[in-house]
Amino acid sequence: xxxxxxxxxxxxxxxxxxxxxxxxxxxxxxxxxxxxxxxxxxxxxxxxxxxxxxxxxxxxxxxxxxxxxxxxxxxxxxxxxxxxxxxxxxxxxxxxxxxxxxxxxxxxxxxxxxxxxxxxxxxxxxxxxxxxxxxxxxxxxxxxxxxxxxxxxxxxxxxxxxxxxxxxxxxxxxxxxxxxxxxxxxxxxxxxxxxxxxxxxxxxxxxxxxxxxxxxxxx
Ligand SMILES: Nc1ncnc2c1ncn2[C@@H]1O[C@H](COP(=O)(O)OP(=O)(O)OP(=O)(O)O)[C@@H](O)[C@H]1O
Ligand SMILES: [Mg+2]
Numbered sequence: 001x002x003x004x005x006x007x008x009x010x011x012x013x014x015x016x017x018x019x020x021x022x023x024x025x026x027x028x029x030x031x032x033x034x035x036x037x038x039x040x041x042x043x044x045x046x047x048x049x050x051x052x053x054x055x056x057x058x059x060x061x062x063x064x065x066x067x068x069x070x071x072x073x074x075x076x077x078x079x080x081x082x083x084x085x086x087x088x089x090x091x092x093x094x095x096x097x098x099x100x101x102x103x104x105x106x107x108x109x110x111x112x113x114x115x116x117x118x119x120x121x122x123x124x125x126x127x128x129x130x131x132x133x134x135x136x137x138x139x140x141x142x143x144x145x146x147x148x149x150x151x152x153x154x155x156x157x158x159x160x161x162x163x164x165x166x167x168x169x170x171x172x173x174x175x176x177x178x179x180x181x182x183x184x185x186x187x188x189x190x191x192x193x194x195x196x197x198x199x200x201x202x203x204x205x206x207x208x209x210x211x212x213x214x215x216x217x218x219x
Pocket of ligand 1: 088175
């Protein structure tokens with residue numbers, strides 16, 4: 001079963017949020033998910049400590065560069081989806097995780113600065129592709145997207161498409177419920193209502209479906 005690596009050297013791009021939203025939606029849909037917290041800042045472990053970890057999700061913390069490949073291989077078994085959350089840096093740990101990926105997702109806020117730093121993730125993926133002589137499927141997802149799309153957003157989207165970068169649709173919208181995941185733990189369905197909960201859940205479901213479709217497409 002697939003390993004999905006969430007990677008961007010840009011801090012605060014929405015990596016950990018994307019990892020949790022994806023894990024909780026896939027688990028809700030019936031999948032068994034292993035979340036690997038490879039960030040020394042331990043965002044996923046913080047989330048996991050806030051409330052009971054949702055059914056079918058296991059979180060492993062403090063995975064470093066020495067054990068990342070082994071840990072992914074051990075958990076990447078039948079019926080299991082591995083999701084790897086990384087620090088916002090370019091490092092050997094990040095490259096090693098990417099080398100094991102069936103899909104790399106790069107979350108990105110649609111601002112010029114974020115896109116400029118974020119596309120460096122694509123260079124890291126390319127380097128691993130060259131080293132391993134295999135294609136590593138990857139896609140960008142826009143995060144913290146506002147309901148009214150800015151010109152900057154449209155421009156960045158057009159530029160990525162011109163470069164042949166795959167975009168996951170829908171983007172993850174800016175929603176109180178998504179940031180509240182770190183406050184309450186658990187998933188969107190068990191959280192005290194935050195803003196437009198139905199819209200947040202629909203957004204999360206549609207995003208997870210898009211990821212699932214891309215994994216099966218690229219398999
Ligand atoms: N879609 C969203 N809607 C609202 N808030 C969001 C959304 N995505 C992320 N955030 C908030 O933005 C901040 C950064 O998000 P997150 O921690 O997921 O990014 P990150 O890329 O994992 O950061 P780091 O590089 O530090 O690991 C957090 O406070 C998070 O709650
Ligand atoms: Mg993070």
